[in-house]
Amino acid sequence: MTVHSQGAATAPQDAPREPGGPKAPQPPQRPAGAPEAAPAPRGRRGALPSGWLPYLLVAPAVLSMAALLLYPLAKNVILSFQKVDKIEFIQRRAPFHGVENYTQLLGDAQFWTVVLRSFLFTAANVALIMVVGSLIGLLLNRLGTWMRLVLSMALVMAWAMPIVASVTVFQWLFDEQFGVMNWLMRTLGFSGYEQHNWFETGLSTLVIVTVLVVWGSVPFVALNMYAGLTTVGGELYEAARMDGANGWQTFWQVVFPNLKPFFLVTTFLEVIWVFKAFTQVYAMNRGGPDRASETLPVFAFVEGQSQGHYALAAAISVLTIVMLVVVMSFYFRLILKQEEEQ
Template sequence: MTVQTERPPSGPADVVKETGATPGDPAARRRSRAAAPYLLLVPPVAVTLVFLGWPLVKNTLLSFQDLNMRQLIQHLTEWNGIENYQQILGSEDFWNVTVRSIAFTAVNVFLTMLLGTLVGLLVARLGKRMRVALLTALVLAWAMPVVAATTVYQWLFASRFGVVNWVLDKIGFHSMAEYNWTGGQFSTFFVVTVLIVWMSIPFVAINLYAATTTIPKELYEAAALDGAGPWKSFTSVTMPFLRPFLFATTFLEIIWIFKAFVQVFAINQGGPDRLTEILPVYAYVEGVGNQHYGMGSAIAMLTIVILLLLTSYYLRIVLKQEEDEL
């Protein structure tokens, strides 16, 4: 008769013999800590590749195809190489729209940063109740959907029943009683600029107000003891703390305003006579409106390249300024 005996549970010594690692091994802990950030990056990187990477690859492939309604219906793939890019880069309309887009972005970013900074500094100086009221109003304006805000501005600037024309007529500008704000290039851009700046100010103002809360009060007290007035305190104490926030916010505003499709298209669809088209609207009109999908994809890719050049140029200026300060 054979008697079977159970193997005793493995203890720490057995673990050491089998794995060669000691409990609480510092090297293992260091490896785990070093790998943790990369493991945490896996989900967002995967999501980015799926929802941004694949559409970008698909759009790149379409930009090298002759894709119109016939090819789309028949599921045909007709490659034409760089013909779309050659046609676009040789078009005077594309360069006019590009210059218009850069000027439009520059004006809107300048006004947004200027007014947003002033509003942010105002919020920092208000009392608690007024600060809460103004911040609430800013958040509501910021949270309003773009299409809803654009519709409201269409009502405000309507030629016959718009509030803006009614107010201008009542204060003495009778020629503006039935003025068509979307009938000209500059007047249409004026409406779009007011809309975009109004929607962008809250982000800048709230960011700047948050930045002012990080400034130690002792610095202002020291500046006052040194005889610094309000302007000197602002330039020597406030601005050095706000500068990184201003650089980062300006960078984001350049991206957001350069690709402002909804506001421009919803106000007047790039009209009149396509004189208010910026690059995103131009890509949509050529691609979807005129059913030249390959051409529209090529314009979209060139838009991305131009935006990268603008942002890289801005970052180069920012980094050079920081090096000069050091």
């Protein structure tokens, strides 16, 4: 017992209860060997069905793409059905023009010339990129560690070069007065290269652009080719050597079947990248001379910005997208066919 300064006495907290008083309730005893009861689950307020979680996770990316891609694409399609030239642009008018822009393009010989030029340009670039890139990838797989590292670093540096900077370098290489190529041709004994203009025709301009595009795109194919070759087992090469296969036969019978998905995907990506290439063609010679080196993206830009035919340029871009969709359909058919074969 404790006595406070006021004189009141209190019993200590741990003092035993007096006999006859109320007993404290005892917890129920669990029988020996019985399993412990699982705690009652707590209810989650506002929990969403599990099927909604993936959609919520991808919703920000989908909304961002819709705002950055779908909205401009829809506005561009609407513009292609309107008449917006310099006068309408100044007057802030956009009258409905129907399909006149498309009929004008489809009946224009210059448009079909640009389409043919674009497809030939794309085919030549993609073929060179895939062949040269695959050969360099095979070379990377055969080199030693240090030589492979040096070549890989050179490829990465070429790949990381900004497009405008690489165009400037190529313009200097093929410069009419101080270009390295004219000096090299004169050094080798060729005549007529004192002040030769390499950009005199549209064909020669596109050849230079092709060299630039191939130079900048080969590293992607080569490095991915080397990465794919590391997944091919060494026992397959050993079996091919035991069967007497040479290098060419080994490639077609061992490497290509195992890396067929790589070739399909890479070729498809290169077709898209080259077909829509704009900076290399426009920055090299502005699509000249006399618009003889224009591809479809450059043709649309020149018609819109230089000529002031904004709605017609929108129609050109829509037709370009349609052509790419057609190419993509062939690619998806190949993918589905490959999956069926597997």
